[in-house]
Amino acid sequence: MRELCLPAGLRPDEVSELDRMIQKKQQVKVDQYLFHEGDIAQAIYAVRVGSFKSFRLREDGVWQIVGIHLPGELFGMDALADQHHRVSVQAMETSNVCALPLAELASLSIRIPTLGRQIMRMTSRELNTSYENHELLGRRSAQERVALFLCRYADRRRNSGLKADSFDMAISRQDLSNYLGLQLETVSRAFRQLKDSGCITASRSLLEIKDINKLRELAGFCDKTTDYAYQQ
Amino acid sequence: MRELCLPAGLRPDEVSELDRMIQKKQQVKVDQYLFHEGDIAQAIYAVRVGSFKSFRLREDGVWQIVGIHLPGELFGMDALADQHHRVSVQAMETSNVCALPLAELASLSIRIPTLGRQIMRMTSRELNTSYENHELLGRRSAQERVALFLCRYADRRRNSGLKADSFDMAISRQDLSNYLGLQLETVSRAFRQLKDSGCITASRSLLEIKDINKLRELAGFCDKTTDYAYQQ
DNA sequence: CGGCGGCTTGATCCCTTTCAACTGTTGTGG
DNA sequence: CCACAACAGTTGAAAGGGATCAAGCCGCCG
Numbered sequence: 346m347r348e349l350c351l352p353a354g355l356r357p358d359e360v361s362e363l364d365r366m367i368q369k370k371q372q373v374k375v376d377q378y379l380f381h382e383g384d385i386a387q388a389i390y391a392v393r394v395g396s397f398k399s400f401r402l403r404e405d406g407v408w409q410i411v412g413i414h415l416p417g418e419l420f421g422m423d424a425l426a427d428q429h430h431r432v433s434v435q436a437m438e439t440s441n442v443c444a445l446p447l448a449e450l451a452s453l454s455i456r457i458p459t460l461g462r463q464i465m466r467m468t469s470r471e472l473n474t475s476y477e478n479h480e481l482l483g484r485r486s487a488q489e490r491v492a493l494f495l496c497r498y499a500d501r502r503r504n505s506g507l508k509a510d511s512f513d514m515a516i517s518r519q520d521l522s523n524y525l526g527l528q529l530e531t532v533s534r535a536f537r538q539l540k541d542s543g544c545i546t547a548s549r550s551l552l553e554i555k556d557i558n559k560l561r562e563l564a565g566f567c568d569k570t571t572d573y574a575y576q577q
Numbered sequence: 578m579r580e581l582c583l584p585a586g587l588r589p590d591e592v593s594e595l596d597r598m599i600q601k602k603q604q605v606k607v608d609q610y611l612f613h614e615g616d617i618a619q620a621i622y623a624v625r626v627g628s629f630k631s632f633r634l635r636e637d638g639v640w641q642i643v644g645i646h647l648p649g650e651l652f653g654m655d656a657l658a659d660q661h662h663r664v665s666v667q668a669m670e671t672s673n674v675c676a677l678p679l680a681e682l683a684s685l686s687i688r689i690p691t692l693g694r695q696i697m698r699m700t701s702r703e704l705n706t707s708y709e710n711h712e713l714l715g716r717r718s719a720q721e722r723v724a725l726f727l728c729r730y731a732d733r734r735r736n737s738g739l740k741a742d743s744f745d746m747a748i749s750r751q752d753l754s755n756y757l758g759l760q761l762e763t764v765s766r767a768f769r770q771l772k773d774s775g776c777i778t779a780s781r782s783l784l785e786i787k788d789i790n791k792l793r794e795l796a797g798f799c800d801k802t803t804d805y806a807y808q809q
Numbered sequence: 810c811g812g813c814g815g816c817t818t819g820a821t822c823c824c825t826t827t828c829a830a831c832t833g834t835t836g837t838g839g
Numbered sequence: 840c841c842a843c844a845a846c847a848g849t850t851g852a853a854a855g856g857g858a859t860c861a862a863g864c865c866g867c868c869g
Contacts, residue, residue, distance in 0.1 A: 401712050403797075411711040423708065425701035432708060455690055461697075462683075468700050469657035475707035476643040476655065476664060480633050482714035483641045483758035487857070518816060526715035528858055533817055549816075549866070565635075716858095719825070750848060760826055765849055781834075781848075 371442050379421070379434040379442070386424030388444040389464070392416045395440020396515050398524075399423070399432040410524040412475065413437075413498075413516070417505040419467040438515035482526050485565065490525045491535040492564035495545065499554060511553040539563065603674050611653070611666040611674070618656030620676040621696070624648045627672020628747050630756075631655070631664040642756040644707065645669075645730075645748070649737040651699040670747035714758050717797065722757045723767040725796035727777065731786060743785040771795065 370393065373379065379390060382402060390397075392414050399412035399420060411432060414420045424430045428447075454461035481493055503509035516524075522532040539545045544559040545552060554560060602625065605611065611622060614634060622629075624646050631644035631652060643664060646652045656662045660679075686693035713725055735741040748756075754764040771777045776791040777784060786792060 399708070401708065405797075407716075409712040409715045411708040422701055423705050426698050426705060431705045451694075458687055461693055465693075465697060465700070466658050468697070468704065469654055472700065472704045472707060473655050473658060473663045475704060475711065476631070476633065478711050479643040479707065479714065480641040482711065483755070484639075523715070529815095530817080530859085531857055534857090537817080565637075761847095762827085762849080763825060766825095769849080 371444060373436045373440050373442065375436055375438055377436050379436070380430050382430055382433045384430045386421065386428050386430055386447055388446045389419055389421035391419050391443040391445065393441040393443060396437045397434050397440065398437055398520060399434050401432055408523070410520055411478070412471070413524065415501050415505050416507065419464070419471070422464070422468040422471060425468070437520065487527050487531045487535045488538055488563060489565040490527065491532060492539060492560050494521070494525060495552070495554065496557070496561055496564050499557070513550050514552050515550070603676060605668045605672050605674065607668055607670055609668050611668070612662050614662055614665045616662045618653065618660050618662055618679055620678045621651055621653035621682070623651050623675040623677065625673040625675060628669045629666050629672065630669055630752060631666050633664055640755070642752055643710070644703070645756065647733050647737050648739065651696070651703070654696070654700040654703060657700070669752065719759050719763045720767045720770055720795060721797045722759065723764060724771060724792050726753070726757060727784070727786065728789070728793055728796050745782050746784050747782070
């Protein structure tokens with residue numbers, strides 16, 4: 346827990362109190378569900394290792410991925426409105442999460458006001474990410490979407506202290522295309538263009554960013570994420 | 578303030594304490610800014626009357642509307658992550674808001690824990706709305722987007738206690754098309770199809786929903802918003 | 810090795826965009 | 840009160856980009 350951003354800003358004794366509260370540091374496998382849409386919420390979750398996807402399912406079986414969660418980020422706050430989850434969450438690779446049980450959270454956040462504010466901050470951050478996704482999907486070409494996604498994905502990895510110029514994307518093309526509102530084949534073609542223009546190399550899942558500036562340019566330059574960095 | 582959903586769940590004395598805190602009940606005109614992207618946050622806002630749009634601006638002058646706020650809803654929580662607003666907000670018609678100054682909010686929410694939780698709830702709700710927007714933009718035809726937008730817009734009006742079957746949309750076609758990630762002309766044509774199929778009538782800004790079921794059907798049926806209503 | 814699944818590539822079609830003209834409404838000033 | 844400009848929205852025709860359908864490729868695992 347200590348390496349997560351959640352405890353940032355807490356006093357040492359508060360951190361250890363929080364540490365005791367953490368129900369379990371679960372190990373989860375690929376495709377394992379943390380919870381389903383409609384479930385009564387038990388906890389919110391902090392990613393330690395790996396990555397997760399949030400998605401909504403329609404009656405006709407069509408699903409839409411609406412969020413991706415990397416180490417250091419929180420998810421499950423969708424249920425804080427009415428205790429019901431509005432998305433399902435699945436691990437995209439072998440991962441590791443902390444579950445923060447809601448029951449204990451309520452009492453604890455009275456004793457540690459900073460904790461509640463910290464969760465509020467992380468939720469606000471997730472809201473902004475979702476707003477950015479809206480921007481990503483609104484009136485952008487396929488190439489721009491993919492390039493912009495890669496830029497932001499790399500940025501978020503960097504924020505989480507992970508390698509950002511060469512890494513293994515746990516997201517399948519299937520999931521990525523769904524997330525970006527495109528067809529699988531279209532994403533594949535966009536990758537080809539990016540490869541041909543020399544700003545990335547990509548095999549099945551290993552991605553290498555060769556020229557971040559060119560990538561940003563192809564993304565339709567609009568990334569202000571580093572203008573005023575998130576404080577924690 | 579009393580008619581807003583924010584005080585719901587508070588004790589009467591807490592409500593009056595909150596009432597005293599409310600800085601001012603501002604009257605705002607069309608296109609008036611509440612704050613700009615990048616601003617240091619002063620407050621979060623509760624809509625009393627009218628409607629607002631949140632949007633992000635790119636360096637090249639292209640903007641993207643990422644949120645719409647109706648009476649009873651809160652906005653400005655985008656700044657709770659790091660005190661900087663990540664969107665700009667403008668009134669879409671003559672409106673009325675309560676500003677909840679952040680400075681006082683911090684101290685007050687310690688005395689009234691319910692208040693903080695209520696704001697958390699509203700933020701979670703906004704997050705879900707944004708997730709729904711992602712779903713709206715991902716792989717949907719123009720007609721589906723417009724129809725689904727109208728369904729949800731009507732639902733949200735109903736939740737706010739406003740007329741939901743016949744009303745005046747303050748959103749211009751320009752803004753609506755931007756929000757939906759479509760071209761102005763495309764939205765116009767989608768409206769025509771919806772009119773021709775008999776589920777709505779629409780003049781410049783007056784909209785009338787004649788057949789909500791047919792509208793839902795054309796939206797590609799996927800609206801689960803009433804499955805488990807938001808508790809307040 | 811053989812087969813499966815994930816990904817790539819190609820060819821065609823269709824929906825949305827784009828460009829352009831038009832309609833109708835609002836509002837202003839003579 | 841009408842003329843006119845300015846603006847918002849509608850409609851049409853043509854072009855382009857992504858979707859769709861269909862093969863083919865390749866890495867992986869039994």
